[in-house]
Amino acid sequence: MKKDIILAGVGGQGILSIAACIGLAALEETLYLKQAEVHGMSQRGGAVQSNLRLSSDPIASDLIPAGKADLIVAVEPMESLRYLPMLDPNGWIITSINPFVNIPDYPEMEHLMKEIWKLPRYITLDANSMAKDCGSIKAANMVVLGAATPFLGLEQNSIETAVKNLFKNKGNEIVELNLKALRAGRNHALKQI
Amino acid sequence: MQKLLLLGDEAIAQAAIDGGMSGIYAYPGTPSTEIMEYVQASKAAKENNIRALWSANEKTAMESALGMSYAGKRAMVCMKHVGLNVAADAFINAAITGANGGLVVVAADDPSMHSSQNEQDSRFYGKFSLIPILEPSNQQEAYDMTRYAFELSERMRIPVLLRITTRLAHSRTGVDCSEPVKQNDLKLPDNLRQFVLLPAIARKQYRELLGKQTQMEAISAESGYNRIIERSDKSLGIIACGLSYNYLLENYTDGKIENPVLKIGQYPLPLDLVNELYESCEEILVLEEGYPIIEELLRGLLNKSKPIKGRLDGTLPRDGELNPVIVGNALGKKYPQGQAVPELVKNRPPKLCDGCAHTDAFLALNEALASYGRGRVFSDIGCYTLSALEPLEAINSCVDMGASISMAIGAADAGLVPAVAAIGDSTFTHSGMTGLLDAVNNNSPITIIILDNSTTGMTGGQTSSAFGKIENIVRGLGVPEEHIKVLKPLRKYHNENVAVIKEEIEYQGVSIIIPRRECIQTLSRRMRQKAKAKTMNI
Ligand SMILES: Cc1ncc(C[n+]2csc(CCOP(=O)(O)OP(=O)(O)O)c2C)c(N)n1
Ligand code: SF4
Numbered sequence: 001m002k003k004d005i006i007l008a009g010v011g012g013q014g015i016l017s018i019a020a021c022i023g024l025a026a027l028e029e030t031l032y033l034k035q036a037e038v039h040g041m042s043q044r045g046g047a048v049q050s051n052l053r054l055s056s057d058p059i060a061s062d063l064i065p066a067g068k069a070d071l072i073v074a075v076e077p078m079e080s081l082r083y084l085p086m087l088d089p090n091g092w093i094i095t096s097i098n099p100f101v102n103i104p105d106y107p108e109m110e111h112l113m114k115e116i117w118k119l120p121r122y123i124t125l126d127a128n129s130m131a132k133d134c135g136s137i138k139a140a141n142m143v144v145l146g147a148a149t150p151f152l153g154l155e156q157n158s159i160e161t162a163v164k165n166l167f168k169n170k171g172n173e174i175v176e177l178n179l180k181a182l183r184a185g186r187n188h189a190l191k192q193i
Numbered sequence: 194m195q196k197l198l199l200l201g202d203e204a205i206a207q208a209a210i211d212g213g214m215s216g217i218y219a220y221p222g223t224p225s226t227e228i229m230e231y232v233q234a235s236k237a238a239k240e241n242n243i244r245a246l247w248s249a250n251e252k253t254a255m256e257s258a259l260g261m262s263y264a265g266k267r268a269m270v271c272m273k274h275v276g277l278n279v280a281a282d283a284f285i286n287a288a289i290t291g292a293n294g295g296l297v298v299v300a301a302d303d304p305s306m307h308s309s310q311n312e313q314d315s316r317f318y319g320k321f322s323l324i325p326i327l328e329p330s331n332q333q334e335a336y337d338m339t340r341y342a343f344e345l346s347e348r349m350r351i352p353v354l355l356r357i358t359t360r361l362a363h364s365r366t367g368v369d370c371s372e373p374v375k376q377n378d379l380k381l382p383d384n385l386r387q388f389v390l391l392p393a394i395a396r397k398q399y400r401e402l403l404g405k406q407t408q409m410e411a412i413s414a415e416s417g418y419n420r421i422i423e424r425s426d427k428s429l430g431i432i433a434c435g436l437s438y439n440y441l442l443e444n445y446t447d448g449k450i451e452n453p454v455l456k457i458g459q460y461p462l463p464l465d466l467v468n469e470l471y472e473s474c475e476e477i478l479v480l481e482e483g484y485p486i487i488e489e490l491l492r493g494l495l496n497k498s499k500p501i502k503g504r505l506d507g508t509l510p511r512d513g514e515l516n517p518v519i520v521g522n523a524l525g526k527k528y529p530q531g532q533a534v535p536e537l538v539k540n541r542p543p544k545l546c547d548g549c550a551h552t553d554a555f556l557a558l559n560e561a562l563a564s565y566g567r568g569r570v571f572s573d574i575g576c577y578t579l580s581a582l583e584p585l586e587a588i589n590s591c592v593d594m595g596a597s598i599s600m601a602i603g604a605a606d607a608g609l610v611p612a613v614a615a616i617g618d619s620t621f622t623h624s625g626m627t628g629l630l631d632a633v634n635n636n637s638p639i640t641i642i643i644l645d646n647s648t649t650g651m652t653g654g655q656t657s658s659a660f661g662k663i664e665n666i667v668r669g670l671g672v673p674e675e676h677i678k679v680l681k682p683l684r685k686y687h688n689e690n691v692a693v694i695k696e697e698i699e700y701q702g703v704s705i706i707i708p709r710r711e712c713i714q715t716l717s718r719r720m721r722q723k724a725k726a727k728t729m730n731i
Binding site for chain 1: 198200223224226227307308360361363364365366367436439440442443447448516517518521528529530531532533534535537538539540541542543544545546576579651653
C-alpha cells in the first residue's frame with residue numbers, strides 16, 4: 001500500500017486538521033507516514049500545501065516527487081489546480097468549489113470550473129453548504145476529507161476513529177457533527193465515481 | 194520505549210528532554226520555532242523543571258546556554274540560520290572556551306527561502322568555529338543525533354552544532370524514543386580560567402581546539418553517522434549529506450541504489466571514507482542540501498581532479514532546496530512531465546490578516562508622508578514587512594533584524610530628511626534598542642514607528658520580550674517624553690493618527706510613535722482559551 005497525497009488550501013483554512021485525521025488513521029493501521037507541512041510566512045493568507053505520504057513500507061523522501069501524487073485534496077478550487085504538476089497522470093483531484101477570494105485577480109468561477117472539468121478524474125463538492133446542512137460550516141474540512149476517503153486506501157473505521165479522537169475534547173456534539181460531515185462527503189464522492 | 198508522531202523540530206525537543214537537558218534558550222524563527230514550543234508544552238519538561246523561555250535575541254540565548262554549560266548542566270540553544278549571524282560572536286568564542294555541561298546549538302536552515310531573507314548554510318559556521326556538526330537525514334536521526342550530541346559535547350568538551358533544514362524541521366513522522374537520562378548536577382569547570390578568553394589563555398585554548406580536530410575526525414569516521422554503502426557500479430560515486438540521502442533513496446524502488454554512496458551525517462568530514470569513495474569511483478556526485486561546501490573542497494581551486502558533479506558544474510541547480518526529481522535528473526532518471534499549472538491560477542502571496550493593526554498604522558503613515566514623496570521608510574522583519582506589497586506599498590527596506598533604525602540614521606546623515614523607521618515590538622527589543630541609542634546620541638532627525646502588537650506575530654505569536662516595556666526603554670535611552678506618542682491604530686482614529694505622525698516627522702530629532710493594538714490572531718487565541726477555561730470551571 002502506498003498513497004501520496006497533496007493537501008492544498010489557503011493559510012488559515014486549516015488543511016492541517018485533514019492531515020491530522022489521515023495521519024491518525026494511518027497510525028491506527030500501523031502504516032508508515034511522512035507529512036511535510038508549511039509553517040511560517042505563507043500561513044498569512046497565502047497558498048499553502050502539505051505533502052502527505054502513507055505506505056506499508058518505509059518512506060524515504062518527505063517530499064512527493066513531481067508527477068507522482070495519487071491525490072490532490074483541496075479545500076479551495078483555485079488551489080486544487082496549483083499543484084497539478086505534482087499529480088500522477090492517473091491521479092484524482094478532490095476539491096471544494098467554494099472560492100476563497102483574497103486577491104484582486106481571482107479568476108471567474110465559471111472559467112475555474114471549466115478548467116477542473118477538463119481533468120480526467122475529479123470530485124467536486126460544495127463543501128460549505130454540505131457542512132451547513134450537517135450543522136456548521138466549520139465542518140467543511142471534514143466534508144472534503146470524507147470525499148477523499150474512498151481514495152485513501154484506509155479503512156473507513158480507522159478514519160472515523162481518528163475524527164473522534166481529534167474532536168473528543170470538544171464534546172460529543174462536535175464529534176457527531178464532524179462524523180456526519182465526513183459521511184456526507186464520502187457519500188457524495190461514492191455517487192460521483 | 195514509545196513511538197511518537199513528531200515533526201523534526203519536535204524530535205529534537207523530545208530528545209533534549211529525554212537527554213537530560215536542564216534548559217533551552219531560543220529566539221523564534223522559522224523553521225526552528227517548534228523546538229522551544231514543544232518543550233514549553235511538554236509535561237515531562239515541566240515536571241523536570243527544564244527552563245524554557247524565549248530570549249530577547251539569539252546572542253543572549255547563546256550566551257545563556259553557555260552559562261548553563263559553564264555550570265555543568267546540559268543546555269540547548271535554537272535559532273534559524275540568520276539567527277546564527279546574530280549569535281556568531283558568542284558562538285565562535287564558545288568553541289574556544291569549550292563546554293562544561295553538554296552544549297548543543299541547533300541552527301535551522303531554510304534553503305529556497307520559504308520564510309527567510311537568504312539561504313546561508315550553517316555548516317560554514319560549524320567549520321569556521323572548528324566544532325563538530327551533526328546533520329540528520331530524517332526525524333529518527335534528528336532524535337538520535339540530539340541524544341548523541343550532548344554526549345559528544347561533554348566527551349570533547351566543546352559545543353556541538355546540529356544543522357537541520359526546513360523539510361526535516363517541518364515534516365512529521367513516527368520516531369522511536371529511547372530511555373531518558375537524569376539531568377547533570379551543578380558542577381563548576383575543573384579549570385576556573387577555561388572561560389576567561391584573555392589572549393594568553395585564548396591562545397592556549399585555541400591550540401587545544403586545533404589539537405582536538407584529529408580526534409573529532411576519527412570520531413566522525415566511527416560514529417556510524419558517516420558510512421559507505423558498497424555497490425558494484427563504480428562509474429559514479431555519490432556523496433549524500435543529510436536530507437539529500439532520502440531524495441537519493443526515493444529514486445530507487447526498494448532502495449537498491451546501483452552506485453556506491455558515502456552517507457554524511459557528521460563533520461568534520463571523515464577523510465579516509467571520502468578518499469575511499471573517491472579512489473574507487475570514476476566520477477563523484479555531491480548532493481548537499483545547501484551550499485556546495487564538500488563539492489568545493491573536493492574540486493579544489495583549479496578543479497583538475499576527476500570529474501566532480503554537483504551544484505557548481507550545473508548537474509544540480511546552484512541555489513534552492515533539492516527534491517527527489519532534481520536528484521533523479523542528476524542521476525539521469527526520467528520523470529514523467531506532470532501537467533502544467535493552468536494559466537488562470539494566480540499567485541496568492543501572504544498578506545496582513547484582515548483587521549490587522551499594522552494596516553491602519555501604515556495607512557496613517559502613508560498619508561502623513563504623502564507630501565514628501567515615496568522612498569523614505571526603512572523597515573524590518575515581521576508581519577509588517579508584508580506592507581511592502583500592494584495595496585500598502587509602505588516600506589522600502591527589510592534587511593536584518595534591527596536594521597530599520599540604523600539605516601534611517603545613515604540615510605538621514607546622507608541628507609534624506611525626513612527618514613522614517615518602522616519596526617515591530619519584538620524586533621525592537623531583539624536588536625533595535627542599540628540603534629535607537631545611536632540615534633539619540635547622534636540627534637538624528639528620524640521618526641521611529643514601533644509597531645506594538647504585543648507579540649512576535651510572524652512566527653506564530655510567541656511572547657514578545659518588549660511586552661509592557663517599550664515606553665520605559667525609549668525613555669531610558671534618552672528620547673524626550675514629549676516625542677514619545679502612543680496611537681490606537683483603528684480606522685476611526687485615522688485623521689488624529691495622521692496628524693500626530695505628521696507633527697513628529699516635522700520635528701528635527703528622534704521621535705517615537707507607538708501604534709498599539711494586539712495582533713488579532715493572538716487576541717482570538719486568548720479569547721478561545723478564556724472561553725474554554727470558563728466552561729471547564731462550570
Ligand atoms: C535574526 C533573525 N531572527 C529571527 C528571525 C525570524 N523572524 C522574522 S520576523 C520575526 C518576528 C518579528 O516580530 P515583531 O517584530 O514583533 O513583528 P510582528 O511579526 O509581530 O509584526 C521573527 C522572529 C529573523 N528573520 N532573523
Ligand atoms: S498575525 Fe497578527 S500581526 Fe500578523 S498579520 Fe495577522 S493580525 Fe497582523
